[in-house]
Amino acid sequence: xxxxxxxxxxxxxxxxxxFVFSLSVARRAAGLKEELGRLKERLQDSARQGK
Amino acid sequence: MKRTLPIFAVLTAxxxxxxxxxxxxxxxxxQLQGDVYRIIYYHVPSAWTAxxxxxxxxxxxxxxxxxxxxxxxxxxxxxxxxxxVVIAVAAYLVTLPKGMLPSAVATTGFLIVGLYFLxxxxxxxxxxxxxxxxxxxxxxxxxTVVLVTGPLWARPVWGIWWASGDIRLTSTLVLWLLYVAFxxxxxxxxxxxxxxxxxxxxxxxxxxxxxLVYGSIWWWRTQHPQPVVFTSAGLDPTMRKVFxxxxxxxxCLMALLIRQRYELESSREELRTLEQELxxx
Numbered sequence: 219x220x221x222x223x224x225x226x227x228x229x230x231x232x233x234x235x236x237f238v239f240s241l242s243v244a245r246r247a248a249g250l251k252e253e254l255g256r257l258k259e260r261l262q263d264s265a266r267q268g269k
Numbered sequence: 270m271k272r273t274l275p276i277f278a279v280l281t282a283x284x285x286x287x288x289x290x291x292x293x294x295x296x297x298x299x300q301l302q303g304d305v306y307r308i309i310y311y312h313v314p315s316a317w318t319a320x321x322x323x324x325x326x327x328x329x330x331x332x333x334x335x336x337x338x339x340x341x342x343x344x345x346x347x348x349x350x351x352x353x354v355v356i357a358v359a360a361y362l363v364t365l366p367k368g369m370l371p372s373a374v375a376t377t378g379f380l381i382v383g384l385y386f387l388x389x390x391x392x393x394x395x396x397x398x399x400x401x402x403x404x405x406x407x408x409x410x411x412x413t414v415v416l417v418t419g420p421l422w423a424r425p426v427w428g429i430w431w432a433s434g435d436i437r438l439t440s441t442l443v444l445w446l447l448y449v450a451f452x453x454x455x456x457x458x459x460x461x462x463x464x465x466x467x468x469x470x471x472x473x474x475x476x477x478x479x480x481l482v483y484g485s486i487w488w489w490r491t492q493h494p495q496p497v498v499f500t501s502a503g504l505d506p507t508m509r510k511v512f513x514x515x516x517x518x519x520x521c522l523m524a525l526l527i528r529q530r531y532e533l534e535s536s537r538e539e540l541r542t543l544e545q546e547l548x549x550x
Contacts, residue, residue: 221305221425228418250536
């Protein structure tokens with residue numbers, strides 16, 4: 219079993235890249251969801267005030 | 270769809286784990302390279318998946334440009350069919366580089382046609398712009414994996430991390446830079462229609478590097494070895510089985526990442542619409 223450190227490094231870094239990307243998308247999505255909720259509330263408020 | 274997604278995610282996780290086990294344990298050791306060759310099960314499928322994603326970006330870019338006009342849309346349909354048929358026929362008539370299988374080239378031709386019409390059927394004119402940015406971003410991630418795992422494989426086999434001037438390596442790095450530029454470009458334009466139009470033109474131009482990356486090892490002598498999958502040289506049957514399984518599992522992962530990223534982009538679109546509504550009130 220020669221050069222297994224290279225194999226493990228390649229797999230670990232590769233998986234790390236996918237994991238970090240997926241995590242960053244999830245975080246960005248959570249931030250957007252919050253912002254969407256706030257905007258919807260503001261829209262409802264302004265609609266109520268309009269009435 | 271909401272119910273099938275978690276099932277698909279679990280199946281993908283199981284497939285990824287099993288393919289990892291096969292790649293690291295079950296696949297036989299290579300006589301020349303020893304165990305380090307096992308990086309092939311991660312490096313090459315990642316490259317193929319990146320090509321597929323950049324292909325999706327190319328198809329979306331073309332569709333964004335032509336679908337606004339019914340005449341150019343119809344004309345492009347026929348051009349795409351023509352290109353597919355020409356590739357399939359030429360594969361058997363033209364002398365291909367040594368080792369390249371005509372059946373693999375012909376299948377690629379038909380896959381291009383299939384991909385074009387599949388995207389057209391599933392995505393609206395506006396949605397192809399969203400899919401274009403999503404496929405470019407996920408493609409950059411897969412291409413990053415290729416650029417990281419390549420040197421880790423090269424060091425023990427070639428004795429160097431990176432072969433300067435090697436056309437396969439350089440063109441792959443350029444490909445990565447081009448799609449990073451595509452993503453940066455989109456952040457620099459505020460107007461949605463203009464952003465979509467400019468990035469569609471850029472997407473068509475950027476894809477031109479993909480055939481260069483793929484063909485470089487056939488057309489020029491490079492440090493990077495010639496391909497062994499889908500060629501007359503071939504892989505050992507057990508290695509081939511493990512390779513296809515790894516590719517399938519990474520393709521499933523790609524589908525999940527696209528789905529996750531597509532939802533984010535859709536939320537962004539919703540946010541922009543709400544902001545405009547709020548401004549109007």
